[in-house]
Amino acid sequence: MSSIYQHFRPEEKQFIDTVLDWKEQVENTYASKLTDFLDPRQQFILQSIIGDGVDVRCGFFGGRAQSERKRALLYPEYFQPEEKDFLVGLYEIEYPRKFMKLEHPMVLGSLMSLGVRRDKFGDILVNEDRIQFFSNEEIESFLMTELREIGRASVHLRRIPFEEAIQEPEQWRELEISAASLRLDAIISAAFNLSRQKSQALIAQKLVKLNWKTVENPAAECMEGDLISARRLGRCKIIELLGYTKKSKSRLKIGLLK
Structure with a gap:
């Protein structure tokens, strides 16, 4: 069990336990479990835990394909979910x-x-x-x-x-970047083409949010599924960690919305 927690942040333990409870509930009752709306990081955690399981599967729906916040449905393998099932x-x-x-x-x-x-x-x-x-x-x-x-x-x-539904013209642009590390200030610098000093100043001025929460620690480590917003610059979501460059920089696939 502890091996699950090591892949996530300590403060995410409570949500992980909740997901494990949902999974066990579906396994025991052989009935579906519908969640409230989850943010992208929570969706990532749930998907990581459920994976491509045989007994329990999961789907997401938030009203439209590009919805950021979505409800999740955990269901047994026999069930075929439809949009209406997400309520x-x-x-x-x-x-x-x-x-x-x-x-x-x-x-x-x-x-x-x-x-x-x-x-x-x-x-x-x-x-x-x-x-x-x-x-x-x-x-x-x-x-x-x-x-x-x-x-x-x-x-x-x-x-x-x-x-x-209102069709917003904004669209995420996917690209690959390399960052000095997975620290928050390093990711902001790489994503928005800023100096490290400017990134740290934005964080110090409380202009940066990580998964909708203001963060004041420039050394906060970013993970797959995170969403970063920097006031006046836009938003960045970490889609996938791609490993390292020959110079030991972190390679990432990100989505960028300016």
């Missing part, structure tokens, strides 16, 4: 667009103020004056009833089909 709903926020503009942080803040955990919601999509979000279908009636205001705007929700 994901897409909701558009209707509000007086002529008089005000809603933004991502306002929407997330209002959803959280209802007392619902972040993992009940998927991606929030914004395109000019339109805003949509994915959520657990199980809390749909609660959201429809309770979400009446965002900022100063009166709002109401309308469930819409996935085909009407």
Whole structure:
């Protein structure tokens, strides 16, 4: 069992234990287990533990192919999952667009103020004056009833089909880079073509997040599946560790969104 933990961060132990519990539950009951929305790092951990298992398999769905946050379904080998099994709903926020503009942080803040955990919601999509979000279908009636205001705007929700999801023009660009090490400052320098000093300054100014959490340690080690965001620079996700160069630098495949 300890061999599993050594591949991940110490602070991820609790989530690993949860995944192992889910796996055991599916094995024992021979029934599926649906999770809440997971971030990309959590998806990576779950996929790593379940792997290409025979008894228990897993699938992910967040409302669309490029969704960042997704629900996971762990299921026995006989089961053939479909989109509807993930119980994901897409909701558009209707509000007086002529008089005000809603933004991502306002929407997330209002959803959280209802007392619902972040993992009940998927991606929030914004395109000019339109805003949509994915959520657990199980809390749909609660959201429809309770979400009446965002900022100063009166709002109401309308469930819409996935085909009407806002199509964001942004696309991840995949490339291979080499970095001095897997330290956070080294990855930022290589991904965004910055000096090590500038990368460290960004971290010191609390402008960098690792898996959605502000990190102040430039020596924090990055891993496969991590998502790094640096304010004003963009986002970088580590898709795969490719080994080392002849000069002992780390080779990585990353996705870049500027």
